[in-house]
Amino acid sequence: MPARLIDGLALAQSIRAEVKNEVAQKAPAVGRAPGLAVILVGENPASQVYVRNKVKACQEAGLHSQLIELPLTTSQSALVAEIDRLNHDRTIDGILVQLPLPDHIDDHVIIHAISPEKDVDGFHPANAGALLIGRPRFRPCTPYAVMRMLASVQAPLRGAEAVVVGASNIVGKPLALMLLQAGSTITLCNSKTQNLAEKTRRADILVSAVGRPKLITADMVKPGAVVIDVGINRLANGALAGDVDFDAVRPVAGAISPVPGGVGPMTIAMLLVNTLESFHEHTR
Secondary structure, eight states: OOOEEOOHHHHHHHHHHHHHHHHHHHHHHHTSOOEEEEEEESOOHHHHHHHHHHHHHHHHTTOEEEEEEEOTTOOHHHHHHHHHHHHTOTTOOEEEEOSSOOTTSOHHHHHHHSOGGGOTTOOSHHHHHHHHTTOOSSOOHHHHHHHHHHHHTTOOOTTOEEEEEOOOTTTHHHHHHHHHHTTOEEEEEOTTOTTHHHHHTTOSEEEEOSOOTTOBOGGGSOTTOEEEEOOOEEOTTSOEEOSBOHHHHTTTOSEEOOSSSSHHHHHHHHHHHHHHHHHHHHTO
16 A cells, blocks of 8 residues: 655645734734745856745745845855844844855855844754754754654654654754654764665654655665655756655655655745744734
């Protein structure tokens, strides 16, 4: 029997509808809608698509969105100055700087420049530290999306063996913390992990976020496991593929997310959730 499909697109639409309803209820009372500013530096095609999708999602949910497009030649100091302006703009509840940035700009400097109270991506060191001690202000959107997807299929997390493949600051590390705090036993793997299949075959919850197409094959998956595919890879023929060999793994897994239509739309939905939460904090 094929695995249950974790439909990230349908779940995201449901969450976005909830956000829209909350915005419609509260915005008139405080005299403004939640505001999200998205900064795009340069003309990276993939980044342009991501930004368009985020702005569209904001508009559809009734949020005020401000897209700031800066040329590739923008200096680091000019970008920091723009962020500082937004930090002091009372109509803006969330600030997102689309990554990757040009090589001449230090990502860490830029992330640190965003006020932790408006860091709806959850990347600021203060927010990363708050997550570490179990008191998060904003959870990073992609790991937050994974947790909501696991909840949607009532995946039992307490006492479960959870394996995360990919140890980035954006996905793998914060997701491992969230799973740990939910009571799971965590194995966090990376590109240098030896005997990876031995680790993944133990997993009740298996999440891959490394950006290597079809890395996770059927023989690497425990029968009945919940498999979440965070990877998104462009193949030579132009098609999109995840880190998981979906067709081969689905007959083995208990539940599985597709690519596309899985974590991607959910990440944008959780960005809206974080922005709404920031709005609530700023208008109490």
